[in-house]
Amino acid sequence: MEKFLFLIRQDLIDREKMKEEDNQNIRVMTIWMESLAQAGNHLASDALLNSGKYVGRDYVVSDGPFIEAKESISGFFLILAENVEQAAAIAQTCPLVLTGKVVIEVRPIMVLDHEQFS
Amino acid sequence: MNNSVDTVQQEVDLLYKSHYGILVASLLKLFQDHSLETVEDLVQDSFAAALTAWRKDGIPSNPAGWIYTVCRNKGLNKIKQSKKISSLSDEPDLTAIAPVFRESALEDPSLQLLFACAHPDLSPKVQVVITLKYVANLKVEAIAKALGMGIDGIDKLLLRARKKIKEEQVFLKEPELSHLNHRLPIVHKIIYLIFNEGYKPSVGADVLNEELCEEALLLNKALLDHRLGDTATAALYALMLFNAARFKARSGPGGELLDLEEQDRELWNKPLISMGCEFMKQSAGGEMSTYHYEASIAFLHCTANNFQSTNWTLISQLYLQLLQMNPNPFVELSYSIALYYSGQKVKALDLLNALRQHPFLNQYYLLNATLGKIHYLEGDHEKARQFFLKTLEQTTLKREKDFIRRMMEKLN
Numbered sequence: 011m012e013k014f015l016f017l018i019r020q021d022l023i024d025r026e027k028m029k030e031e032d033n034q035n036i037r038v039m040t041i042w043m044e045s046l047a048q049a050g051n052h053l054a055s056d057a058l059l060n061s062g063k064y065v066g067r068d069y070v071v072s073d074g075p076f077i078e079a080k081e082s083i084s085g086f087f088l089i090l091a092e093n094v095e096q097a098a099a100i101a102q103t104c105p106l107v108l109t110g111k112v113v114i115e116v117r118p119i120m121v122l123d124h125e126q127f128s
Numbered sequence: 129m130n131n132s133v134d135t136v137q138q139e140v141d142l143l144y145k146s147h148y149g150i151l152v153a154s155l156l157k158l159f160q161d162h163s164l165e166t167v168e169d170l171v172q173d174s175f176a177a178a179l180t181a182w183r184k185d186g187i188p189s190n191p192a193g194w195i196y197t198v199c200r201n202k203g204l205n206k207i208k209q210s211k212k213i214s215s216l217s218d219e220p221d222l223t224a225i226a227p228v229f230r231e232s233a234l235e236d237p238s239l240q241l242l243f244a245c246a247h248p249d250l251s252p253k254v255q256v257v258i259t260l261k262y263v264a265n266l267k268v269e270a271i272a273k274a275l276g277m278g279i280d281g282i283d284k285l286l287l288r289a290r291k292k293i294k295e296e297q298v299f300l301k302e303p304e305l306s307h308l309n310h311r312l313p314i315v316h317k318i319i320y321l322i323f324n325e326g327y328k329p330s331v332g333a334d335v336l337n338e339e340l341c342e343e344a345l346l347l348n349k350a351l352l353d354h355r356l357g358d359t360a361t362a363a364l365y366a367l368m369l370f371n372a373a374r375f376k377a378r379s380g381p382g383g384e385l386l387d388l389e390e391q392d393r394e395l396w397n398k399p400l401i402s403m404g405c406e407f408m409k410q411s412a413g414g415e416m417s418t419y420h421y422e423a424s425i426a427f428l429h430c431t432a433n434n435f436q437s438t439n440w441t442l443i444s445q446l447y448l449q450l451l452q453m454n455p456n457p458f459v460e461l462s463y464s465i466a467l468y469y470s471g472q473k474v475k476a477l478d479l480l481n482a483l484r485q486h487p488f489l490n491q492y493y494l495l496n497a498t499l500g501k502i503h504y505l506e507g508d509h510e511k512a513r514q515f516f517l518k519t520l521e522q523t524t525l526k527r528e529k530d531f532i533r534r535m536m537e538k539l540n
Contacts, residue, residue, distance in 0.1 A: 049253075056486070096248055
């Protein structure tokens with residue numbers, strides 16, 4: 011099994027406006043998370059707040075960019091899957107993907123083998 | 129007259145149940161230019177044709193052969209139709225007709241299909257759905273009901289799966305012998321998931337759920353009978369038998385849900401429990417799988433005289449072992465419950481409160497139901513009420529809501 015990071019991307023302005031729907035979405039995700047855990051694919055997951063800070067060499071910006079970026083990360087899953095094909099197939103079963111509310115970016119976790127080290 | 133019509137219907141249904149997936153796979157191999165959907169349509173049409181023809185002329189002596197021949201002819205006709213437009217190509221070699229895979233490491237065509245469905249590129253959910261469709265030979269409506277999904281949802285899943293099955297030649301290429309070992313854990317997981325779908329309380333009729341559990345047991349038994357399994361296969365079988373033994377005791381006379389403490393242990397199926405013990409013994413010796421730990425926990429529940437005298441300490445240790453193999457917040461919940469009943473109440477509550485902080489788990493029905501019950505047992509009825517009220521919003525199942533309402537009636 012290999013590890014993958016699922017970055018949940020959605021319109022944060024919409025998310026900010028619809029707090030009640032966000033709770034409903036989280037409930038739907040809980041059921042999905044349970045099915046992932048049962049199938050042995052779930053390692054960790056969390057939802058993120060819309061606020062935060064944006065840090066570069068010469069600046070620290072609060073809040074702004076998250077909302078202005080419109081589509082940004084609202085949560086993540088750390089997943090175990092057989093390969094990237096299966097990881098993508100699992101992401102496709104997300105109920106919020108099926109209803110078009112979020113997009114999932116599927117990224118393999120980098121693993122270096124010994125040959126690459128030496 | 130009516131009677132004979134029913135006999136024909138029964139024969140057709142039985143044949144569907146035993147041969148649908150095998151027919152689809154055989155024809156897919158014969159007509160590699162046809163899409164999986166086309167082939168499935170041919171098979172469906174042939175079953176419909178059988179119903180009409182057999183009602184008129186009686187059931188033939190070799191019903192499966194009859195259907196196969198009709199399917200094959202329909203497939204050939206389809207090719208001839210398209211040839212009127214396109215150029216002539218080679219006739220398909222009818223002498224090459226063979227059940228699914230020729231010279232297979234697996235003799236039983238259903239098992240060949242089972243290992244084919246355990247394709248590593250497919251999501252577990254799709255693996256479950258296609259196993260139910262092509263190995264257990266359930267119809268889409270039945271799968272939808274059993275999994276609590278709409279027919280649309282299953283159709284969508286199948287649409288993508290069919291494309292993948294065709295592209296990757298999932299049903300055409302026999303997984304090599306060396307791959308069978310790699311696929312065995314996936315096959316176990318499919319069986320485990322099918323059983324769990326049947327075992328959890330759902331909206332639908334219990335009969336359908338029981339059928340899913342039976343399918344899972346049958347698939348697992350086929351692995352054992354053909355000596356394809358390992359010690360994990362035996363552990364998984366033991367686990368399912370222990371759970372199946374308690375299937376009927378989980379609801380009361382009015383269909384209401386009963387938790388472990390309320391169940392009448394006299395209703396637990398003792399032959400199934402002793403069969404489970406038998407397979408527990410057979411599962412010893414190899415590497416410990418999650419199924420070994422889960423089966424051990426189920427064994428301790430099944431063999432305890434009552435709820436209070438259950439060996440909760442050992443159960444909590446087994447849950448901890450499971451967590452060390454794989455982090456899983458839902459197993460953490462079970463671990464906390466076992467800790468609580470083993471007397472480690474503070475540690476249990478600390479863990480439960482930590483789980484509550486997770487935004488997803490906070491919305492989990494069983495977490496809040498557990499917190500409600502524990503606060504009730506600890507005498508804090510006000511807090512218990514708050515958790516139960518929260519729980520009521522988190523399930524749409526009437527039986528689960530009724531269970532919580534009954535718990536709330538006990539509060540001051």
